[in-house]
Amino acid sequence: MARNILILGASYGSLLATKLLMAGHNVTLVCRNRTAELINREGTEVRLKLRDEAMHRAIRSRDLPGTLDAITPGDVDVSRYDLVGLAMQEPQYTNHTIRVLMIRIAAAGLPCLSIMNMPPLPYLKRIPALAEMELEEAYTNAQVWERFEPGLLSLCSPDPQAFRPADEATNVLHVGLPTNFKAATFADETHNLLLRELEGDIDAVKLDGQDVPVKLKVFDSLFVPLAKWSMLLTGNYRCITPQEPRSIRDAVHGDLKLSQAIYDHVDAIARRLGADPQDQVPFAKYARAAESLLKPSSAARAVASGAPFIERVDLLVKLISQQLGMPNADIDRTVHVVDQKLNEKIVVGGSGAL
Numbered sequence: 001m002a003r004n005i006l007i008l009g010a011s012y013g014s015l016l017a018t019k020l021l022m023a024g025h026n027v028t029l030v031c032r033n034r035t036a037e038l039i040n041r042e043g044t045e046v047r048l049k050l051r052d053e054a055m056h057r058a059i060r061s062r063d064l065p066g067t068l069d070a071i072t073p074g075d076v077d078v079s080r081y082d083l084v085g086l087a088m089q090e091p092q093y094t095n096h097t098i099r100v101l102m103i104r105i106a107a108a109g110l111p112c113l114s115i116m117n118m119p120p121l122p123y124l125k126r127i128p129a130l131a132e133m134e135l136e137e138a139y140t141n142a143q144v145w146e147r148f149e150p151g152l153l154s155l156c157s158p159d160p161q162a163f164r165p166a167d168e169a170t171n172v173l174h175v176g177l178p179t180n181f182k183a184a185t186f187a188d189e190t191h192n193l194l195l196r197e198l199e200g201d202i203d204a205v206k207l208d209g210q211d212v213p214v215k216l217k218v219f220d221s222l223f224v225p226l227a228k229w230s231m232l233l234t235g236n237y238r239c240i241t242p243q244e245p246r247s248i249r250d251a252v253h254g255d256l257k258l259s260q261a262i263y264d265h266v267d268a269i270a271r272r273l274g275a276d277p278q279d280q281v282p283f284a285k286y287a288r289a290a291e292s293l294l295k296p297s298s299a300a301r302a303v304a305s306g307a308p309f310i311e312r313v314d315l316l317v318k319l320i321s322q323q324l325g326m327p328n329a330d331i332d333r334t335v336h337v338v339d340q341k342l343n344e345k346i347v348v349g350g351s352g353a354l
Contacts, residue, residue, distance in 0.1 A: 002026055002066065003198065006081040006110075008098070010035050010044075010070060013087030014173050015162050016115060016181065018046040018059055019214055021066035023201035028081070029070040030101070035170045039070035046162075047174045050210050056174070057207070073097040078108045083194060089302075090118035091140040091309035099144055106147035111191040113183060115158045117232060117299075118311040119225070122150040126187070127222055129273045133323050138316035140309050151187025154195070157225035160214050161293060177289060178213035184222045192218070223275035229317055230266040231286055234259050235293070237314040237334050239300035240341055246300075248293035256287065258330065265328050269321055303341045314338055 003025045007013040010031035017027040029039060043061035050057060061068040074097050084105055093102060105112065114120050118138075122145050124130045136142035161177035164170065183199075185192045199216045206212065238251040238259075252259045263283045270280065295301075299310045318335045321327055 003082045003194065004028070004080055005083050005085060006030065006076065006078070007085035007087050008073075008101070009085075009087030009089075009092070010039060010170070011087075011164055011173065012115065012158065012162060013085060014044045014171070015046055015160060015175060015214065016085055016087065016216075017068065018044065018048075018061065018064070019202050019205070019212075019216065020198065021061055021064040021068055022059070022205045022207075022212065023198070024065045025198070025201070026067045027069075028076070029068070030073055030076060030098075031070055033072050036070035036072055038169060038171050039068070042169075042171060043068060044171045044173070047172070048178055048213065049175070050207065051213065059207075073101040076101055076104070078104050078110060081110060083191075083198075084110050084112040086112055086114040086116055086120065088116070089298075090116055090311040091307075093144045094141040102144055103147060106149075109149070109152060111152050111154070111186050111188070111194070112148070113154050113156050113195070115156045115181060116311065117158055117228065117236075117313050118316070119155045120148070120153050121145040122148040123153040123155045123184075123222075125150040126153070127273055129324075130320065133320065135316060135319055138312045138319055152191070154184050154186050154191075155222075155225040156181045156183040156216075157228045159228065159231075163295065163298065175214065176295070177292065179289070180213075180215045180217050182217045182219060182224050182227075184225055185218060185220055219279075221276065221279050223270060223273065223279045226270045226273070226275060227267075227280045229270065229313060230263045230280070230283075232313045233266045233317055233331060233334065234263040234286070235290055236297035236299055237338060238262075239296040240303055240334075240338050242337060242340065245296035245304050247295055248297055249290050252287060252290040259283075259287070262328070262330050265321075265326075265331070266317060269317065269324065269326055272324055272326065273320075299338075303338070308342065310338075310342070312338070 008030045010029040046059045047056040159179040162175045199218045202216045235248040235252045
């Protein structure tokens, strides 16, 4: 049976959308009016490399069995959908029209699967060790999440690396690292059945008889998506330097011993919260993957382009580490550099930057 999925965010969200469309499900992307008009006119194009192939394939939504449409936040009818995907950067949820839509989604009791790097605050409330911590400071506006029932929020580790090519239209996405989305379960088994149905449908898709990478993998553990934190603190946020941004590869391999120390410490924080070592990704595997990540992270690119706000998983991990009695000078240093770079943009731009 075709499911109807609403995805907030047409950039990174188009990757998950494409996988769902290939499996025969219907997707609505929520985005700006100009992008929505382009997608409704031309569809989306996701460039993905299949195993053992040298070149990326262009997978166009109009060639797929599922139906895709795009819409602005104010025009969404939430009663149409079985599941909501949260694929915007965390600061974008503070936009007024998005906040109004989020209120309607929460009121409808729809299950929401986040593929943000920054975990929605209600999801963290599902983890007993985090439920009473003061973590709001890490969010651009924590009030966005107040109406959501924690059990209706799940987190999907956004391990695939993808970006919009600078010289292409906004309906094009290039996948640089085609790894899997790793999702935790919901509190309600009815919603988990839907999640596992989507997992199976995506897994069964073939392209010219070949397996298609970027699967949706569902795990019972709430901690599996937290494995991304070690990667973010070791690579993504350390792309932000006092000078120009550097690639993820250079951030990780510029000082491999330091990188492993940071990675291991964040892993230890997750284990202190309740993660099993099997929930985590070995540093050596991450370091190998980082060798192919030749661009700065999306956070670093956003800071370099003048964004006054970005997702602050670095600050979130710092706050958690402090409240666990596990502070780390290298993590504090990363947070300080990010704070400085963001403050530079605000000062240069004046009040208009906000």
